[in-house]
Amino acid sequence: MLMAICTQLRAPHAWTPPKCHLKAQSKAVLLAQKTHSNSMSPEKKEIFKSLESWVSQNILPLAKPVEECWQPRHFLPDSSLSSDDFIDQVKALRDRTAELPSDYLAVLVGDMITEESLPTVQSWLNRLDGIRDESGSSVNPWVVWTRSWASEENRHGDLLKTYLYLSGRVDMLMVEKTIQYLIGAGMNITTGNDPYKAFVYTSFQERATFLSNGSMARLAKERGDPTLARICGTIAADEKRHEIAYERIVEKFLEVDPTETMIAIAEIMSNNITMPGHLMHDGRDPQLFSHFSAVAQRIGVYTVSDYIDCLEFLVGRWRLKKLEGLTSEGKHAQDLVCGLAPKIRRLQERADERVRKMKPKFSWIFNKETPSLKYTQIEKKEVL
Numbered sequence: 001m002l003m004a005i006c007t008q009l010r011a012p013h014a015w016t017p018p019k020c021h022l023k024a025q026s027k028a029v030l031l032a033q034k035t036h037s038n039s040m041s042p043e044k045k046e047i048f049k050s051l052e053s054w055v056s057q058n059i060l061p062l063a064k065p066v067e068e069c070w071q072p073r074h075f076l077p078d079s080s081l082s083s084d085d086f087i088d089q090v091k092a093l094r095d096r097t098a099e100l101p102s103d104y105l106a107v108l109v110g111d112m113i114t115e116e117s118l119p120t121v122q123s124w125l126n127r128l129d130g131i132r133d134e135s136g137s138s139v140n141p142w143v144v145w146t147r148s149w150a151s152e153e154n155r156h157g158d159l160l161k162t163y164l165y166l167s168g169r170v171d172m173l174m175v176e177k178t179i180q181y182l183i184g185a186g187m188n189i190t191t192g193n194d195p196y197k198a199f200v201y202t203s204f205q206e207r208a209t210f211l212s213n214g215s216m217a218r219l220a221k222e223r224g225d226p227t228l229a230r231i232c233g234t235i236a237a238d239e240k241r242h243e244i245a246y247e248r249i250v251e252k253f254l255e256v257d258p259t260e261t262m263i264a265i266a267e268i269m270s271n272n273i274t275m276p277g278h279l280m281h282d283g284r285d286p287q288l289f290s291h292f293s294a295v296a297q298r299i300g301v302y303t304v305s306d307y308i309d310c311l312e313f314l315v316g317r318w319r320l321k322k323l324e325g326l327t328s329e330g331k332h333a334q335d336l337v338c339g340l341a342p343k344i345r346r347l348q349e350r351a352d353e354r355v356r357k358m359k360p361k362f363s364w365i366f367n368k369e370t371p372s373l374k375y376t377q378i379e380k381k382e383v384l
C-alpha cells in the first residue's frame with residue numbers, strides 16, 4: 001500500500017504525496033480554507049497594484065529582448081540552404097540521434113509535450129487575481145512579464161518538436177495526438193486564481209524543469225549528440241532565469257505579506273505539485289503520465305531526490321526557517337513546510353525500487369522496449 005503511494009513520487013511533471021505528505025496536506029488545506037481562499041479580496045489585489053513599479057525594476061529585466069534571444073533556427077538544419085546542403089544537415093542530425101536510447105527519447109518527448117501545453121499555462125496565469133491581462137495587450141508590468149515569459153517558453157516546444165521530427169526516431173502522429181489531447185484536457189493544479197500560490201508553484205516548476213533539462217543535456221552529450229546537449233542546456237538556462245524571477249517575486253510577497261505567503265507556500269508544497277502535463281494522454285495508455293514520470297526517474301533525469309532538493313532549496317532560498325512576523329497560522333504553516341523534506345526523504349528508497357521495475361512502452365517511440373540502460377550518475381549542477 002505504502003509502495004503504491006510511493007510509486008507516485010514522480011518526475012518534474014507530477015507529484016502525488018505519500019501518506020505523511022497527505023496528512024500535512026490536509027492540515028494545509030484546512031489552513032487555506034480558514035485564511036486563504038482561492039480568490040483574493042479587493043484589498044489584497046491592491047498589493048499587486050502597489051508592486052507594479054517593483055516588477056518593472058526587478059522582474060522585467062529578467063526577460064530577454066527578442067533580438068538577444070536564441071531561436072530554434074539557430075539549432076536546426078537551415079532550410080534556406082540549397083536542397084543538397086539542407087539534406088546533408090538533416091542527415092547529420094539523424095546520424096547524431098540514431099543511437100539515443102528509447103528511454104531517453106521517451107523522456108525527451110514527454111518534456112516536449114509538456115512544453116507544448118503552453119496555451120493552458122498562459123491562460124492559467126491570465127486568470128490570476130491582481131495580475132490578469134484585462135485587454136489582451138495590457139502594459140501592466142505583471143502582464144508584460146507573463147507574456148514575455150510565454151514568448152520565451154514557446155521556443156522550447158518548437159525547437160524540441162522540430163528536432164525530434166527530423167530525427168525520425170519518434171512516431172510524430174502519436175506525439176501530435178498527445179499534444180492535442182493534452183491541450184484539450186487542460187490542467188488541474190491547486191492554485192485557483194491566487195497569485196501567491198501560483199508563483200510558489202512556478203518557482204518550484206521552473207526549478208524542476210531547469211534540473212531536468214540540465215540532466216537531459218548531460219545524457220545527450222554522453223550518448224553522442226552534442227547539438228541536443230546544447231539545446232537542452234540552452235533551455236535549462238532559460239528555465240533558470242525564469243526560476244530566479246519567480247523566486248524573487250515570492251521573496252517580495254514574504255516581505256510585504258509574510259503570513260499569507262507562508263500559508264500559500266505550505267499549501268502548494270504539502271499538496272500535490274502537479275506539473276502542467278499531468279493530464280497527457282495518447283488515446284492508448286491510460287497510465288501515460290505515470291509511465292513517462294517513472295522513466296524520467298529511472299534514468300536519473302528527474303528523481304524523488306531532485307524533488308526533495310527543490311523543496312529544500314526553496315526553504316533555504318526564502319529563508320523560511322528564520323521567517324519572523326508570522327501569526328499563529330503562519331507559524332503553523334512554517335513548521336509544516338520546514339518539516340516536509342525529511343519526511344519525504346524517508347520514503348524515497350521504496351519509490352526508487354518500484355520505479356526500477358517499471359519498463360513501459362510508449363506509442364511515441366513505436367512501442368519499443370524502454371530497457372533499464374546503464375546511465376552514469378548524473379551530477380546536478382547549478383550552473384551549466
Ligand SMILES: [Fe+2]
Nearest residue numbers: 115153156209
Ligand atoms: Fe520551458
Ligand SMILES: [Fe+2]
Nearest residue numbers: 206209239242
Ligand atoms: Fe519553464
